[in-house]
Amino acid sequence: MSSAQGGAYERPHRPARPEAALAANRRSAIRQAALRLFAAQGYRSTTMADIGAAIGIRGPSLYKHVASKHELLAEIMIGTMEQLIAGNIAAVAGADDVREQLRRSVEAHIRYHARHRLEAFVGNREIGSLEQPAQDRVLGRRSDYERRFRELIERGAAEGAFRVQSARIASYSILDMGIGVSSWFHEGGEFTVDQLAYQYGDIALRVVGARPLGGSPDPLCE
Amino acid sequence: MSSAQGGAYERPHRPARPEAALAANRRSAIRQAALRLFAAQGYRSTTMADIGAAIGIRGPSLYKHVASKHELLAEIMIGTMEQLIAGNIAAVAGADDVREQLRRSVEAHIRYHARHRLEAFVGNREIGSLEQPAQDRVLGRRSDYERRFRELIERGAAEGAFRVQSARIASYSILDMGIGVSSWFHEGGEFTVDQLAYQYGDIALRVVGARPLGGSPDPLCE
């Protein structure tokens, strides 16, 4: 599945370049191919030759565009955490009520894990493949992200809006169910991303024992 | 971190055998060491030399006890799924009410993921490292396990005990929060296994919108 075929290369030495504008996209094409392969085969099982083949060049040619295989992984993983955190900050800022803040946070979390399932999947599976200092950077952001959920739930509990035995376990539950989405969701399945986000928002509010906001009662307590 | 050190071996060629009874335990010691290393470093990054070193022998000597590295992984993963399914069957058989069946199923799920966190962790991360037919066997059992939860929730909903928008999503949520436990739980932390199982049981009942069983109301609805 992975390595080059020994001798006998079929491609001509110098294929007519399809389009000139491709050059600028080369790097992002490599990143996309790497992401797809890391998700499908794992980082360690993906070779530079595989990534090259996915965009029609040889493995060593990749080094004209990227510094190393590890750099590709590190970029994916750090970028993922940055986007998750940015999404969470925006979600919390978009509402005043703690229930609504939690709902929006969960919806953003689910949306990301559905829309960027490969990034999220790789981001969760390959932490151990990261070398330092990239690993510490990713783990640090991951802690920040978790803390944001935990503190939101603690605040909701302090205000009497939520009722939980442990904010830590409630936050882990909610985060982990989102992470799971990245391993089974696929576009065109039973649910759209929006439906998914909404349903998980409901579930999260149940998990924290949210009291109804305004008029509409929680489905559990009507 | 992994390979042998070139030349210069310090151990004598024939160490006095510590105890005769060790021989019988050799195979399980190897399995345990492999499990620990697979969890810590990943299957691909763990070498036979690593596993051997963990029990004080050389890599090639392992082949006197096991057929291949892959066999070690396959045993761990198939065994894990068998135990999860057996635990679920026992949990469901232990109660008549569907709420109680769900609670016991979730408690068994959580207990397994806390007590056998390495097995569960490896079992979830290394599916792609399994070769056929082992991979299909594991995936088949995994589907069975998921279906058992889904059908239990569907039954509860049909009986009016649960209220969910999608039994599939509810079951995935519950399973995924348990899987998450295997990545953060450690003995001696904030919670005991029993406390964890009980709390997750509560959370699962909230997720499915369970109506109170008998006298005691759900904490959310009192």
Add this chain to the structure above:
DNA sequence: GAGCTTGGCTACTGGGCATTAGCCATCTCA
């Protein structure tokens, strides 16, 4: 106590892989 079994060991085989070296065709732009 001799031969078989067990379970170590070292050396080796056959292969894979990230990365580097160095070549060269095309393109760009002065």
Add this chain to the structure above:
DNA sequence: TGAGATGGCTAATGCCCAGTAGCCAAGCTC
């Protein structure tokens, strides 16, 4: 138009690793 930049390529380097071959010491059994 020609020199440098760009981005391919093949070959080579250096390393790692699963698994095999074959040796050998200790224990067991008859």
